[in-house]
Amino acid sequence: MSDLSQPAAHPPVTDWVHDFDHTDPQWTDDPFPIWDKLRAASPVVHTERFLGCYMPTTYEAVREIANDTEHFSSRRIIVRDVRPEITSRNAAPPITSDPPVHKPAKQLLLPPFTPDAMKKLEPRVRAICNELIDGLIAESRIDAAERYTKHIPVRAIAHMLGIPETDSDLFINWIHMILELGIKDENVLLQAVQEMSAYFAGQIEERKRKPTDDLISYLMNVRDEEGNPLEDSHVLGSLRLLLIAGIDTTWSAIGSSLWHLAKTPADRERLIAEPGLIPTAVEELLRAYSPVTMAREVVKETTISGCPVKPGNMVLLSFPAANRDPKMFPDADKVVIDRRENRHAAFGLGIHRCVGSNLARMEMQVALEEWLKRIPDFRLDPAGTVTWSQGTVRGPRQLPFLLGKAM
Amino acid sequence: MTERLRVHVDPDKCQGHARCKALAPELFELDEYGNAHEAGDGTVRPGLEDKAWLAKSNCPEIAIDVIEE
């Protein structure tokens, strides 16, 4: 096993505009002022790090890139230190697919994630939240990430896939290896991908013997336009995607939302008094603390918002930074839980719109509703430290809370 | 003078974010992939005007038109 604790160090950033690094601890802790600085400098900035990488800083520039599949490819979607050869077209379809193969691959995944399908899953998610709350409500000092937010999405997606919810820790560990440690350590990434693929290959074999009515069997049974089943490697790739995309992201979104409410009593009290406002608040929390930053690879020379971009570079497609653009959102740096006009890009824009957005929204609403119902009084524990994940997904990984009025 | 409102979803732009359906369930329908189209001919019944504008201003793909006739 490689040493998971020692990712390659990057030199600290001294010039954010020309040498930005989204893995720098300063960015991880508090990226918002950095984005403001970059946006003030240019709609598109560049760093030599990560073998050359651009970052659009405005909503408009992010939208332009997200909608331009001619000059920007999705074959690489994480900005990393290395850029190995693409050896499989089934890495994680459809998120790693470009047109024309993207659309048919995505169409297959959409039906199980419609709002109606999510309504059917909602009772299970509500039960998961309540089981977790049962286990912590008697305590006065907890880590809400470790005890609550971390477990909700992983159990929900395991339930959908028909794999044991008790394997959750395994999944969480793989995802940490892929999305965080893997940015700087190829071996860790490959190890996690291999373990995950072997796990799912076993699940596929089991279902060949004994079909089930879960999402894995669904993928094995769907047919493309020609009536052919998906290759096993495509099923595997999509399963990897669902697990990778479905866990960290929503865990982060729920965590950031609770973090905000823990330090903003006025918003917390308003949501308790007006639970009908929760869906609107969820959209605003998604805007303000968007967890997911995607990437693209420049494959053809072009200009974005007047700035030239060159092939061979990656693009850090920061939906979170777009969502803080004051040109697009008045008071962009404030959380306005009843914001009416909110075209936020937290789930991406264009053809790669997150397949799981309806799932994530449902999980966030249910997780907040159940928590606020049963634990109306909570705040950050001044004796603890909130820590944030690094890289592709941003969310609190330690969330020390004090619960109850007495504290 | 009564003004008639109609909503219309551009199917080429819609990516199925489902914001319209969440905000104005009376005015939009989703297909099996979660992509939206206007309910019926898109006519906005009196009292639902606000919801029509709300859906339009929350569609991330700018796929919704509110037409004043």
Ligand code: SF4
């Ligand atoms: S909000 Fe816009 S993109 Fe989403 S389903 Fe409605 S019309 Fe389509």
